[in-house]
Amino acid sequence: MTKITSILVSVAALSLAACQSSSPEQKEDAVAATSDPLILAAREQFEPLPDGPAKIAGVKSTPEIIALGTALYFDPRLSASHSQSCAGCHNMGLGGADARPTSLGHRWQHGSRNAPTVLNAAYNMAQFWDGRAKDLAEQAGGPITNPVEMAMAADQVVPTLKSIPGYAGMFTSAFPGDQDPIRMENVQAAIAAYEATLVTPNAPFDRFLKGDGKALNETQRRGLQAFMDNGCSACHNGVNMGGSMYAKFGAVSAPSADLLPPDDLGRFAITKDDADSYSFKVPTLRNIALTAPYFHTGKVWSLDEAVTVMAKSQLGEALAPQDVSDIVAFLQALTGDQPKTVIPALPPVDGSSKQPLD
Amino acid sequence: MTKITSILVSVAALSLAACQSSSPEQKEDAVAATSDPLILAAREQFEPLPDGPAKIAGVKSTPEIIALGTALYFDPRLSASHSQSCAGCHNMGLGGADARPTSLGHRWQHGSRNAPTVLNAAYNMAQFWDGRAKDLAEQAGGPITNPVEMAMAADQVVPTLKSIPGYAGMFTSAFPGDQDPIRMENVQAAIAAYEATLVTPNAPFDRFLKGDGKALNETQRRGLQAFMDNGCSACHNGVNMGGSMYAKFGAVSAPSADLLPPDDLGRFAITKDDADSYSFKVPTLRNIALTAPYFHTGKVWSLDEAVTVMAKSQLGEALAPQDVSDIVAFLQALTGDQPKTVIPALPPVDGSSKQPLD
Numbered sequence: 001m002t003k004i005t006s007i008l009v010s011v012a013a014l015s016l017a018a019c020q021s022s023s024p025e026q027k028e029d030a031v032a033a034t035s036d037p038l039i040l041a042a043r044e045q046f047e048p049l050p051d052g053p054a055k056i057a058g059v060k061s062t063p064e065i066i067a068l069g070t071a072l073y074f075d076p077r078l079s080a081s082h083s084q085s086c087a088g089c090h091n092m093g094l095g096g097a098d099a100r101p102t103s104l105g106h107r108w109q110h111g112s113r114n115a116p117t118v119l120n121a122a123y124n125m126a127q128f129w130d131g132r133a134k135d136l137a138e139q140a141g142g143p144i145t146n147p148v149e150m151a152m153a154a155d156q157v158v159p160t161l162k163s164i165p166g167y168a169g170m171f172t173s174a175f176p177g178d179q180d181p182i183r184m185e186n187v188q189a190a191i192a193a194y195e196a197t198l199v200t201p202n203a204p205f206d207r208f209l210k211g212d213g214k215a216l217n218e219t220q221r222r223g224l225q226a227f228m229d230n231g232c233s234a235c236h237n238g239v240n241m242g243g244s245m246y247a248k249f250g251a252v253s254a255p256s257a258d259l260l261p262p263d264d265l266g267r268f269a270i271t272k273d274d275a276d277s278y279s280f281k282v283p284t285l286r287n288i289a290l291t292a293p294y295f296h297t298g299k300v301w302s303l304d305e306a307v308t309v310m311a312k313s314q315l316g317e318a319l320a321p322q323d324v325s326d327i328v329a330f331l332q333a334l335t336g337d338q339p340k341t342v343i344p345a346l347p348p349v350d351g352s353s354k355q356p357l358d
Numbered sequence: 359m360t361k362i363t364s365i366l367v368s369v370a371a372l373s374l375a376a377c378q379s380s381s382p383e384q385k386e387d388a389v390a391a392t393s394d395p396l397i398l399a400a401r402e403q404f405e406p407l408p409d410g411p412a413k414i415a416g417v418k419s420t421p422e423i424i425a426l427g428t429a430l431y432f433d434p435r436l437s438a439s440h441s442q443s444c445a446g447c448h449n450m451g452l453g454g455a456d457a458r459p460t461s462l463g464h465r466w467q468h469g470s471r472n473a474p475t476v477l478n479a480a481y482n483m484a485q486f487w488d489g490r491a492k493d494l495a496e497q498a499g500g501p502i503t504n505p506v507e508m509a510m511a512a513d514q515v516v517p518t519l520k521s522i523p524g525y526a527g528m529f530t531s532a533f534p535g536d537q538d539p540i541r542m543e544n545v546q547a548a549i550a551a552y553e554a555t556l557v558t559p560n561a562p563f564d565r566f567l568k569g570d571g572k573a574l575n576e577t578q579r580r581g582l583q584a585f586m587d588n589g590c591s592a593c594h595n596g597v598n599m600g601g602s603m604y605a606k607f608g609a610v611s612a613p614s615a616d617l618l619p620p621d622d623l624g625r626f627a628i629t630k631d632d633a634d635s636y637s638f639k640v641p642t643l644r645n646i647a648l649t650a651p652y653f654h655t656g657k658v659w660s661l662d663e664a665v666t667v668m669a670k671s672q673l674g675e676a677l678a679p680q681d682v683s684d685i686v687a688f689l690q691a692l693t694g695d696q697p698k699t700v701i702p703a704l705p706p707v708d709g710s711s712k713q714p715l716d
Contacts, residue, residue: 074451082457088441093432093704099440100714108466108716290706293713302709338703345696346451348648351660355651356458358466 032211038221039213041228045237048206049286049336053197054122059137061193068174069194071167071344072187077160079150080106082356086143086191090118092341095290096198101298106151107358112264114298119339120286122196124243129296130267131246131281136192141184158182160354166347200287200336208333216333223330226323231315241285241334248279249296252316255309258299266296289332303328390569396579397571399586403595406564407644407694411555412480417495419551426532427552429525429702430545435518437508438464440714444501444549448476450699453648454556459656464509465716470622472656477697478644480554482601487654488625489604489639494550499542516540518712524705558645558694566691574691581688584681589673599643599692606637607654610674613667616657624654647690661686 034040053061072078076085089103089111090096096119102111113129121127127139143149144157152160161167162182171181174190205224207215216224227233236242246267249260260278267276280296293299294306307327311319319327392398411419430436434443447461447469448454454477460469471487479485485497501507502515510518519525520540529539532548563582565573574582585591594600604625607618618636625634638654651657652664665685669677677685 071451076449076452077457081462083446083462088446091434092701093429094434095706099435099707104439104441104716290703292707292709292711301707301711301713304709340700342698342700343450345648348453349457349650349659351650351663353650353659355659358462 031209034211034213036211036213038224039208039211042209042224045228045233046205046209046241047239048209049120049123049199049201049203049239051201052199054120054199056122056135056192056196059135059189059192059196061196062174064170064173065175065190065193066197067344068170069190069192070341071170071346072191073194074344075346077164077346077349077354077356078144078152078157080152080156080357084150086118086140089115089143089149092198092339095119095287095338096121097291099292101293103149105149106147109148111148113296114293116283117287117291118195119198119200120240120284121243122192122199123238123240124281124284125245126281129280129283130270132270136195137188140188140191140195144187156354157184157187161187163353164347164349165353170347198339198341200338203286203336204333205330206336216330219326219329220333221330223326223328223333226319226326227330230311230317230319230323230327232310232327235282235314236285242282243284245282246276246279247282247314248277250278250313253313255313259295259297259309261297264296285331286334286336287338289335303331307331389567392569392571394569394571396582397566397569400567400582403586403591404563404567404599405597406567407478407481407557407559407561407597409559410557412478412557414480414493414550414554417493417547417550417554419554420532422528422531423533423548423551424555425702426528427548427550428699429528429704430549431552432702433704435522435704435707435712435714436502436510436515438510438514438715442508444476444498447473447501447507450556450697453477453645453696454479455649457650459651461507463507464505467506469506471654472651474641475645475649476553477556477558478598478642479601480557481596481598482639482642483603484639487638487641488628490628494553495546498546498549498553502545514712515542515545519545521711522705522707523711528705556697556699558696561644561694562691563688564694574688577684577687578691579688581684581686581691584677584684585688588669588675588677588681588685590668590685593640593672594643600640601642603640604634604637605640605672606635608636608671611671613671617653617655617667619655622654643689644692644694645696647693661689665689 031043073086076083076088078085084105089098091098096117097115101114103115105111116129122136125131127133127136128142133139133142144152145154161171167182171178171186175181175186178186204215204220235245235247238244249255249266254260265277267279267281268274270276288294289303292303293301294303295309300306300309304324307324308319311317311324389401431444434441434446436443442463447456449456454475455473459472461473463469474487480494483489485491485494486500491497491500502510503512519529525540529536529544533539533544536544562573562578593603593605596602607613607624612618623635625637625639626632628634646652647661650661651659652661653667658664658667662682665682666677669675669682
């Protein structure tokens with residue numbers, strides 16, 4: 001337990017930082033008095049997901065911006081082929097991710113890393129596995145023009161949207177002071193505003209943290225205890241059960257090369273700092289039971305195996321089968337209420353609209 | 359007008375057939391008394407779309423069947439790559455179709471014909487451009503295993519669904535008397551039951567038919583008159599403004615080869631009857647302003663051009679520009695209330711579930 005204790009000190013600091021980033025109103029009703037020692041221990045490291053859209057510093061959100069962002073998120077005409085939208089790989093029906101090791105992009109190209117969930121992504125400190133986008137708005141610009149993903153030419157996004165008559169009114173409503181509102185910056189801001197609504201409160205573990213000790217069953221309670229005792233919560237903590245730090249995959253013991261291919265150096269590619277080799281953003285564990293396959297390679301399909309691999313590679317521990325199954329039961333208590341998005345009616349093209357390639 | 363009159367006789371018969379196929383309850387409140395001669399004339403050939411799901415003879419529909427069908431419709435794991443669902447090419451955000459000349463299937467293969475809208479498809483006499491499926495349930499089995507579309511191996515659909523734990527309960531709830539409910543027949547029946555809910559009532563033209571003469575503006579009223587006078591309604595009539603007969607593309611004058619490629623013989627491929635060469639099911643015109651590009655090749659992007667081509671090829675007429683723009687204005691009055699589908703939360707895979715190919 002000693003090595004864990006020292007880790008937990010830094011966890012507390014990280015949790016505090018996470019608390020400060022959410023608004024006071026969002027947290028007010030979170031905590032009911034309890035004498036349940038497991039709830040009290042858990043509250044030291046985790047916090048319930050607030051209801052309602054995440055509030056992001058500097059991101060303006062109005063019903064008109066969210067409506068525009070929803071349309072853009074679902075609009076395949078943001079891709080070169082007009083067949084791929086954000087929603088294809090970040091599917092609300094599949095826990096905000098897709099059902100493949102890596103996604104299929106333009107001309108059936110395979111992505112290089114597993115699609116992370118969009119759900120609760122607003123609570124991550126940065127976006128992408130390597131954190132190369134500082135926030136959702138910056139992230140939203142990436143896949144649209146990535147030649148392996150939606151493959152839109154950078155200079156065609158705005159002309160394409162301008163060529164679809166109905167978008168002019170939607171952008172003007174969303175950004176009323178803007179003389180030329182159909183701009184990439186506004187595209188990204190609107191998508192981010194919609195994505196900030198994609199939160200999944202009310203998981204059993206949220207109800208537990210708020211004071212309902214029976215929201216976890218006995219197996220899940222043992223799993224939570226094992227999750228904390230073994231040090232999983234050293235990285236997966238705070239409001240998003242992850243997303244608040246980077247960690248080297250294989251910190252204690254390198255996993256096999258199919259899980260950690262030598263040519264993907266993770267965050268090193270961004271920072272060029274040797275200390276960041278094979279380092280990735282710790283993913284959220286919220287809704288993890290919905291988002292197989294796992295890890296940045298998407299090569300592991302079962303939570304049992306994922307937990308076993310993590311314990312060995314990150315903590316140097318060979319968990320007992322009972323601990324693994326208890327922890328998996330706990331992870332299943334992290335599935336919250338899924339967003340109820342009505343598919344938006346998109347503005348139609350006319351004869352002068354830009355047409356798809358390929 | 360003489361040649362039109364004879365066409366209209368057969369139209370009346372077709373309209374009557376369409377009336378008889380919908381139930382009495384659905385039609386009861388459709389008609390309010392009016393002295394507007396244009397409404398009275400229109401009622402001879404068209405009828406308003408009923409509110410509520412289409413009722414299909416022999417198709418059972420319960421909330422549980424519709425919930426299952428909705429999940430299946432949106433589930434990309436019905437495709438070999440686990441990345442393509444029915445909803446990809448029949449997108450509720452794009453008028454129930456997609457935004458391309460022809461859709462992209464497995465490994466980026468191009469489909470051979472433009473994806474028809476799923477909206478109001480229950481009111482078509484048959485499905486696919488060539489009518490090769492007699493109803494929605496039969497149609498639903500096609501794309502899933504078509505190697506150019508979703509490309510699932512025929513013997514893998516059911517095992518894949520059985521390998522996703524949450525589907526067992528959903529199929530049992532939907533088909534409670536069935537000892538082995540996860541069967542292809544039930545998959546197709548459930549998708550059809552969901553698709554029967556995808557109707558778009560309350561278009562301006564529906565309100566007009568029900569007695570509100572002001573639901574069409576003056577341009578649209580002229581367009582409706584031109585639509586009837588020129589004989590467009592000889593084929594596009596009844597409750598679905600089409601979908602009730604086959605017609606040879608180029609009945610009077612063959613269009614250019616890019617619109618009518620010589621290697622696609624249409625319904626002839628099904629019937630082997632020379633009279634059916636280049637014959638296709640007359641598509642619905644409902645929501646036509648949402649579903650560019652047009653024709654079975656998807657080569658025409660503007661309604662003006664589509665109307666001009668149709669008048670020439672089917673009626674041998676060179677319409678005046680004013681008639682074309684009036685008719686297009688009328689066609690825009692065929693856009694109804696779009697379905698409000700909440701993306702369903704799909705049952706997740708586990709470690710023993712079937713995995714995607716490619």
